Structures are given as structure tokens and as C-alpha cells.
Amino acid sequence: MAVAVSAYGISFGALSVAAGLDVWQTCVLSLLMFSGGSQFALIGLVASGGLSAAPAAIAASALLGSRNTLYAIRMSPIIGPGFVKRVAAGWITIDESTAVSTVQPDLPSQRLGFWVTGVGIFIGWNLTSLAGALLGNLLGDVRQYGLDAAAAAAFLGLVWPRLKQLQPVVVAVAAAVVATVVTPWVPPGIPIIAAAVVALVVGLTDWFGKNEEMVW
Amino acid sequence: MTLWTLIIVASLIVLVEKLAGYLVPPAFFEKTAPRRVSGLLTVALLSALVAVNTVTTNQQIVLDARLPALLLACVLFALRVPFILVLIAAAVCAALLRLAGLGV
Numbered sequence: 532m533a534v535a536v537s538a539y540g541i542s543f544g545a546l547s548v549a550a551g552l553d554v555w556q557t558c559v560l561s562l563l564m565f566s567g568g569s570q571f572a573l574i575g576l577v578a579s580g581g582l583s584a585a586p587a588a589i590a591a592s593a594l595l596g597s598r599n600t601l602y603a604i605r606m607s608p609i610i611g612p613g614f615v616k617r618v619a620a621g622w623i624t625i626d627e628s629t630a631v632s633t634v635q636p637d638l639p640s641q642r643l644g645f646w647v648t649g650v651g652i653f654i655g656w657n658l659t660s661l662a663g664a665l666l667g668n669l670l671g672d673v674r675q676y677g678l679d680a681a682a683a684a685a686f687l688g689l690v691w692p693r694l695k696q697l698q699p700v701v702v703a704v705a706a707a708v709v710a711t712v713v714t715p716w717v718p719p720g721i722p723i724i725a726a727a728v729v730a731l732v733v734g735l736t737d738w739f740g741k742n743e744e745m746v747w
Numbered sequence: 748m749t750l751w752t753l754i755i756v757a758s759l760i761v762l763v764e765k766l767a768g769y770l771v772p773p774a775f776f777e778k779t780a781p782r783r784v785s786g787l788l789t790v791a792l793l794s795a796l797v798a799v800n801t802v803t804t805n806q807q808i809v810l811d812a813r814l815p816a817l818l819l820a821c822v823l824f825a826l827r828v829p830f831i832l833v834l835i836a837a838a839v840c841a842a843l844l845r846l847a848g849l850g851v
Contacts, residue, residue, distance in 0.1 A: 538831030556754050563758035566765075568789060573757055575796045577750070579803065585748045589757045595792050596761035598785045603768020610769070621766040677841030680816035683800040684837035687817065690793035691824045693786070702787045703794035710795035714803045722803075726795030727788055734784030 536627070536652050537659045539567055542685050544663020545670070546571070549678045550578035557664040561657045566625055568595040568689055572723070575682060580719020587720020594727055602629040609641050623649030698739040705729045812844035 540561075547557040552574060560570050569592035576588035603624045609632060610620045628649035635641040670676055694700050706726035714722045733739065801817045802808055816837040823833040 538829065538834075542831065542834055552750065552754070556750060559754055560758060563755075564761045566761050568793065569757070569761050572792060572796060573754075575800055577753070579799055580806075582748060582750065582753070585753045588753060589760065591792055591796075592757045593760045593764065594788055596764045598789055599761070599765045600768040600771070601782060601785050603765050604771050607769045607771075617769050618766060621769050622762065624765045624768065675842065675845070677812070677816060677838035677843075677845070679800070680813040680841035681834045681838040683797055683813055683817050684820035684834050685830075686793050686796040686800060687820055688824060688830045688833060690790055690797065693790050693793075699787060699790045702790050706791035706794040707798035711798045711802055711808065714799065714806055714808060719806060722799055723792060723795045726791045730787035730791035731784060734787040735780060737780075737783065740783065 536655050539685075540656045540659025541663035541666065542681070543567065543570055543574075544660040544665070545667035546578075546663075546678065546682050546685065547574045547660070548664045548667030549670075549682070550574040551581070552577065552664075554661070554664040554668065558657070558661055561660040564592065564596075565622065565653060565656065566592075566596050566599060567656075568626075569593075571685060571689065575686065576720045576723065578679075578682065583718065584720035587718075587724055591720065591723045591727075594724075598626075599624055602626070605629060606632065606645060609638065609645065611642075620645070620649070623653050625649070625652070627652055698733065698737075701739045702730055702733050705733075812841040812849065815844060816841040 543561070544557055547560070547570075548554065552560075560573065564570055564573075572591040572595050573588045576584040576591055580587070603621055606620065606624055606629055607617075610617055623646075628645050631648040632641045632645035635644045667678075670678070690703060694703055706729045709729055710722035710726045713725050717725070797817070801813050802810060804811075819840050820833050820837040823836055828836075
């Protein structure tokens with residue numbers, strides 16, 4: 532997991548600088564937002580639409596971050612009382628810390644799994660995204676090195692593990708088609724939000740869904 | 748809105764989303780519809796980002812070296828090649844195609 536996180540972190544840092552953020556802005560995102568999918572979405576939209584995509588960039592990162600709320604609800608009874616402790620836990624409530632915690636057999640190891648994974652990834656993610664940003668600064672022209680293609684591949688890599696059942700595959704394909712088709716007709720960033728409607732419709736009606744145990 | 752404002756606002760929203768989960772009554776979590784929508788939302792947004800970053804430039808549909816690079820990435824992810832190696836392969840693929848003058 533450490534290797535995977537380092538790879539994501541370095542990629543994020545390099546792509547963030549390529550999208551037009553500076554090293555400091557990249558670091559603030561990793562420290563404060565600290566949620567890979569939301570961070571990639573924000574820089575992806577800034578890369579494609581600049582500041583005119585700002586409202587959509589905020590919406591997309593907020594929508595992607597909404598699953599952390601569900602993780603937090605799940606983790607809440609495990610973390611226990613204490614204001615400072617709960618704020619700290621909230622800060623590091625992400626895919627990985629929740630996933631590691633919830634597969635542990637008993638409460639003490641669930642707590643330990645959460646804190647070790649969350650704090651470990653927080654440190655690793657911030658150091659590697661800084662390293663990636665510095666590396667990205669050295670590279671210069673990003674298209675020449677194919678970094679724009681790497682950005683698309685990064686999103687594919689983030690969504691890939693979630694495509695194990697029919698319903699998410701249908702949503703993925705439909706979302707990609709919707710986003711592409713509406714691109715020439717709407718302001719930058721809106722195609723991503725339009726794609727979110729696909730998830731809302733399929734999710735609420737449960738089209739193509741027969742198995743409740745999906746990866747989320 | 749400056750880039751800094753965008754970064755701070757978006758970051759605070761995502762942070763508040765996490766903290767809010769510790770205030771919500773756990774009963775909400777028992778419902779399967781919010782869980783399902785949340786999972787599919789992630790899939791839809793990331794897939795849309797794949798598409799937009801592959802075949803569009805400045806609000807135009809543009810097919811260039813990014814498309815073959817993404818198809819290569821697709822094959823490599825299916826073969827369970829590690830994330831960073833797939834990204835490097837996709838970048839190298841697009842860079843070489845451009846060097847050869849194929850697919851600007």
C-alpha cells in the first residue's frame with residue numbers, strides 16, 4: 532500500500548504543477564483536502580478549463596469527497612468520544628483508512644488499523660505530492676512528455692478497481708459518453724457535473740443493480 | 748476567483764464533509780440508496796474525467812495521441828500492472844507518437 536500511495540502522490544504532484552498550480556498550492560491541497568479523488572478532479576478541471584471551470588471544480592471535488600461523509604459515519608462509533616480526537620480522525624477519514632479499519636476483527640485493532648493507516652498515508656501522501664510537484668517543475672512542457680495522457684490514465688487507474696459489477700460499468704460508460712458529447716455545448720467543467728446526474732439516476736432507480744455489496 | 752480562493756474553498760468543503768460524518772446519526776448509513784448513489788457518483792465523476800482528459804481540448808472534441816495512450820493504459824490495468832508504471836507507459840506512448848509526428 533505504501534508503494535501505491537507513493538505512486539499516486541508523485542503522480543498527483545507532477546500533474547498538479549502541469550495543471551498550472553504552484554508547489555505551495557499543491558501542498559495546501561494535500562494537507563487540507565487530503566482526498567486523492569477530489570484532488571485529482573480539481574486539478575483535472577483546472578487543467579482543462581482554467582479558472583472559468585472553478586465552480587465546476589469545487590462541485591466535482593465536493594461530490595467526490597461526499598463518500599468520505601459515509602466513511603465518517605461508519606467510523607464514528609469506532610473512534611469514540613473526544614472532540615480533538617474526532618476532528619483528527621475526520622481529517623484522515625479516507626478510502627484507505629476506513630477500508631483497513633473495517634476489515635479488522637475487533638474494536639482495538641479496528642482503531643489501531645484506522646490511525647496507523649490514516650496517519651501513515653497522510654505523511655506519505657504529503658511528502659510524495661511535494662516531491663512530485665518539484666519533479667513536475669523540472670519537466671517544463673508537459674505535452675512533450677505525454678503528461679496529459681498520464682493524467683487521463685491516472686483517472687482510469689482510480690476508477691478501475693470499482694468496475695467489478697455490471698452497474699458501475701454501465702454508469703462509467705454512460706458517464707464518459709455524456710461528458711464527451713456535451714463538452715462542445717456547455718462551459719468547462721459542466722460535463723463532469725452532467726455525468727454525476729447519470730450516477731444519481733441509476734443509483735436512485737437501482738438500474739442494472741442486483742448485488743448490494745458493491746465496492747464504495 | 749483566484750486559484751488560491753478555489754483551492755482553499757474546495758479544500759474546506761471536502762474537509763467539512765469528512766467532519767460532518769461524525770455528527771450525522773448512524774441510522775442514515777443503514778439505508779442502501781445513499782450508499783449506492785455515493786459509490787456510483789465516484790465512478791461517474793472519475794469516468795467523465797477520463798473521457799474529458801482524453802478526447803477534449805478547450806471544449807472541442809479532439810482525437811490525438813492521448814487516445815492510443817489511454818487504450819494502452821486500459822490493457823495494462825487489465826493485466827494488473829502497477830499504477831505508476833501504467834502512467835509512465837501512457838506518457839511515453841503519447842510522447843513517442845508526438846515525436847513521430849503521429850496524432851498531435
